[in-house]
Amino acid sequence: MAEGEEDFSSLPLPDRFTHKNWKVRKEGYEDANKQFEKTPDESDPVFSPFLQDPALWKGAVADSNVAAQQEGLASYCSFLKYGGAQACVRTRGSTIAAIVEKGLPSTRPAAKASALEALLLCIELDKSEPVIEEMLPALSHKLAKVIAPALAALKGIFHNYGAKLVDPKPVLKALPKVFGHADKNVRAEAQNLTVELYRWLKDAMKPVFWGDLKPVQQQDLEKLFEAVKQEPPPKQERFTRAQQEAMAEASAAPGGEEEEGLAGEEYVEDDGGEMDAFDLAEPVDVMPKVPKDFHEQLASSKWKDRKEALDALYNAFNVPRIKEGPFDEIVKGLAKSMKDANVAVVTVAANCVDLLAKGLRKGFGKYRSLIMSPILERLKEKKQSVADALGQALDGVFSSTDLSECLEETLEFLKHKNPQVKQETVKFLIRCLRTTRDVPSKAEVKSIADAATKLLTESSEVVRSGAAEILGTLMKIMGERAMNPYLDGLDDIRKAKIKEYFDTAEVKAKDRPKPIVAPPKPAIPAAGKKVVGGKKPASGLKKPTATAAPPIEEPAAAPQSKPAAKGVPSKAGGLPKPGGGLTAPGAALKKKLGGPGGLASPQRRVVSPPSEEAPPPAAPKFGPGRGLAGRPIAKPTPVPEPAPIAPPATPHVGGLAAIERAELQELRAENERFTKMVEELRAERSKLNLQITELQNQNAQLIEDHTRDVLGIKAKETQLVRARSDAESAEQSVQKQQREIDRLKRELARALRATAISPPNTMADTASMGIPEMGSMYQDPISHDNYSQPRMGLHMGSRFESARPRSYVSASPSEEKENNGLESPGFSSRESALGRRKLSPTFGTGYSGMGSPTRSSLLGSGSASGEDQPSRVTEPAENWKRAAEVTSQLKARIEQMKARQGLNRPAAQR
Known part of the structure; x- marks a missing residue:
């Protein structure tokens, strides 16, 4: 065993990595870990064998022995940490799948932690897409013990790097499949991963996978989401090497401070912008969904047809992301719909513009000039629902462009004569300033400030408050100093209101003022340190006089003018040696004070403040060597006593100082x-x-x-x-x-x-015709033609008397009254009528002639001779008498005729 161990330690690391003995491999992993930690940089030769043969790490991270695997994973983490981006790029294709399949499911916690750390290091050194791409196939593994750890690792990756750095779309698309897995641990890990993604994406992730989940799963997730909503927004906890280098450069910049470094971190972190459904969705081609007869229906005279066409367009545009296409004619139709008389049509058209702008984002910018002005013009609508829809459409248009493109038209509509348009345009400009990420230029700031200042004097309170909010929001973007010139002429009340809006405004474009303020910081402290901190007499005094910048140093030298004035006459008396040590400071002070007298220099007003004159007399002419700090020189107090001995010079100078x-x-x-x-x-x-x-x-x-x-x-x-x-x-x-x-x-x-005038048949003629005929004439005056004319006279006389209107009887009421006054009270109605007819200027003459029964009466009343007419006019009483006689005779005859007619009635009836 001892000989074998010696041989194993002498083997090269690649041979030991592939040895059949797990102990040798384990020792090789440990030895490699130590050597990696001792390397000075990434170019050390110890990395070369592993870079040339990445398969060595595949066996190390997936070692069959759990103890050796633990050390192999730790060694690989050290290799990535010290080997740099090259180590990651060369080996990740061989190691990530093995780590996910063998390392993450390990039963040892240390091995699992090393496996996760290796994945995080691979993302830190390069980028996340290759790592996620290698991990996703594990979610379809046949073993649940591989899927669940892989989901947990994905959760750890998103927790450390966030959804802005790691693309969540591939993971979101794979979630429905793992939610349908039979293993409860897999479903639980899928739930945890979804909650982590919700922390970053909120409701923007739902359109991608939410519809594929079961209602029960949706309800469970909603309960978990409610708890997440109460948490603060998540922040990226781990940064890539590129982000670390950017933050290091920001903190190491000249004049940079820790706060600026933190600001750089936040900038790097938020550089990707907020994630929403647009970033996660795939572009959808909506043109096939647009009705073919859209333009015909939109041009219909019936508002219901126009609204139905726009409703169909709304349903087609209602997708998170729209694929770019030829929308010119559609946008022109929507712009025309903004002038529609029906508010329902205008509302739906505005909603369609909002969806199209949000679905195309930057691609909608080329249609801005077609649609923005009609929307702003339609803001005159007072109905709040229509105004809100138009405002959303304007916000969508602005999100596809920037402030510079929309500013000119917006400022033009701020001058609109309609107060409603002006009010809604002010609100739109405020929203633009809040959401823009681009700091406006100086010319744009001036135009906005001038327009808002003019609106401060409007009669409407809403417009005045909106103008103050515009200035306050603009001040939040540009800073108080940049806005001072535009607020100079305003009264205190308006300034206070603008300041109030400035304190409460929330904007996104406030990074630009920082570099503007930062450069002066190193210049001012450096100059101050050189002037105040310089303790060398010559250089410390000459430099300020050359630059004439700091007046703080000059008051310290001001009291030296008194001893200098003292030394001047001694120098003139031929005593340069004793005052030799004071020559240089005296000369410097004389240069500062402008000559021996110290009165001709224009700097004297700056040099001699009263607060600095009083203390220096304790430091006499020995002080210039160290300024005012010459404490041991100040001890010989008897030296300044000879000052009163030379009254000609000191009182003069002191008096001038007092006067000054x-x-x-x-x-x-x-x-x-x-x-x-x-x-x-x-x-x-x-x-x-x-x-x-x-x-x-x-x-x-x-x-x-x-x-x-x-x-x-x-x-x-x-x-x-x-x-x-x-x-x-x-x-x-x-x-x-x-x-x-x-x-x-x-x-x-x-x-x-x-x-x-035509003579009718008289009553005498009628009498000669016989009584039966007269009786028959009165009995039936219409049936006999022979007696038509006299009968007509009687009949028409009675007819005109009963049926004739009053206006036809007399020309005027006065004439009728006059004629009635001449009527005899003993006359009957018929007789009075006959009398009136005689005297009437219109009817009386004619009808009296027609109705007279005898020739004598006819001749007396009906003849129109020129001799009788004046007599009737001049002698009305005689005419009335004649009429009365004729009437009485007529009545008698009528009674006789009636009597006779009564005797002959049976025969007449027969």
Whole structure:
């Protein structure tokens, strides 16, 4: 055994890896692990045999002896750790399948941990796709003890690296099969893996596999998901070598700090963006699902047909990811539907735009110019459901483009005359600023800030608040310093509101301001350290005077001006030697103070602050060697006592300092007063501007009201003019009708007069004809033609008396009243009627002639001779008498005729 052991240890590592004795192999694995740990870099020769023959590791990780396998897995982990990416790329094709099939199901915990670590190292050194590709066939293994550990390993991979680094789509597609496995351990591990994926993907993963699960499994998973929803968002716990190098570079950058390094880690971690259903789904060709008669139905005059066409399009677009195709005509039809009069059609069209934009993402950008303006124009719709659908469509359009492309049209619609359009456009711009990942340029920031500043003076409170939110969100992106120029002229109330929105705003594009602020940091501390920390007298004083940057060092040297002034006359008296040590500092101070007197230098106002003048007298002319820190030199206090001996120089300089100090204080006080005055004037100006704006708004409102009133007055005047013209035309029509009536009356009177002039048969003629004929005439006045004319006269007289309208009897009520006044009270109704007919200007003459029974009465009343007519007019009483006589005679004759007729009635009836 001893000889065999010696021989085994002398064998090369590749031979020991393939030895038939498991102990030799185990010792070979341990020896290789130690040698890997001692290597200086990845190019060490110890890695070469294993890189040339990767099959050595296949036997090591799948060793038939569990003890040797444990050491083989540990050795392979060490090989990957120290061998680098080359070690992973060369060997993973041979080892991963063996690790999944033999290493992960191991009964030893250490072996299982090493197997999982080997998989994680393979992902860390290169990428995850080859590892996942080699692991997925194990999920279809016939042994449940292989499938369950493989699922657990996948869970560990996603837990460490996250679903953003490791593509979850192949795993999600394989989940339904393992959920249907007969082994409960496999189903349990599948459930654990699904919960881990849900931590990263949330509901975005459901469309991939959720429909293939049983309802019971869905319910169980939903219960587990509820607990996950309460957890904080997961973070990547392990990083690839590429990410580690990027973070190291970020932390090692000049001027970089730990916070910036952490920011770099977060940037690397979030670089992939959020995972959603679009990233996990496969593109679907939706063109075959679009109805063939879509455009014909969309152009129909019936809104139901248009809505049905859009509903069918919505069902076709309702997929997580859409394959790119020729959607130009469809987008044009949707843009035309935005102008539809029916709000249901507009809502469905907006939903179709939203689905198409989210399904195409960047591919929808080329259709933005066709659809964005119609959607913004339709925002005038006040119904909230329609406004929400249009807002979602705009968000979908923005997600397919960026802020720069959408900004110009958005700013144009901020000036729209419709307040509803302006309000919804403000909300859309706020959402754009919140979700954009691109920091706007300076020109874009200026245009946005100017537009929002103008909206701060709008009459609508919603628009004013939206404008303040725009400025606050923009300040969150750009920083407070970059937004100060745009907020300078605003009043304090508006600034406070903008600051409030700035504190609560949540944006995604705030990485750009960091490098802008970072470069000044190394320059300022470096300059400060050189100036303040420099303790060499010459260099420390000359450099500040050359640059004229730090005024802090100069006050420290200011008190030296007094001894310097003292030393100047001594130097003029020919004593350079004793003051030789003070020559250089004195010269430097003279250069700083601008000459011997120290009054001509423009820097003197900066050099001599009052706070720094008082303490230095304790440090006399011996101090310049070390500045103000010359403590042992300050002990000989009797040295400054000779100062009062030379009064000509020191009082002069001290007096000038006091004057300058007083002047400086006055200037400071005046500066403070001026600053306060400026602030007050600014506040007053802002208030006045606000008042001016309010007055302008009131003036505009008054002008609008005045215009409305003027238009109303003009409308009323127009109506009045029209009414007057209508009344005049109606009056003219009435007058015309009245004239026509008068004319007709005159014509009728003329016609009656003409009939009255023709002499009818008199009563005497009738009497000569015999009584029976007269009786028969009165009995049946219509049946006998021989007596038609006299009968007609009597008959028409009674007919006109009973049936004639009042207007035809007399021309006016006054005439009728006048005629009635002349009537005798003893006359009967018929007689009065006959009398009225005689005196009537229209009917009386004609009918009295027709109705007179005797020739005498006819001649007295019915003749139209020129001699009798004036007499009737001038002597109405005589006419009435004649009429009464004629009437009485007529009545007597009628009574006689009735009596005779009664005697002859039987014969007449026969």
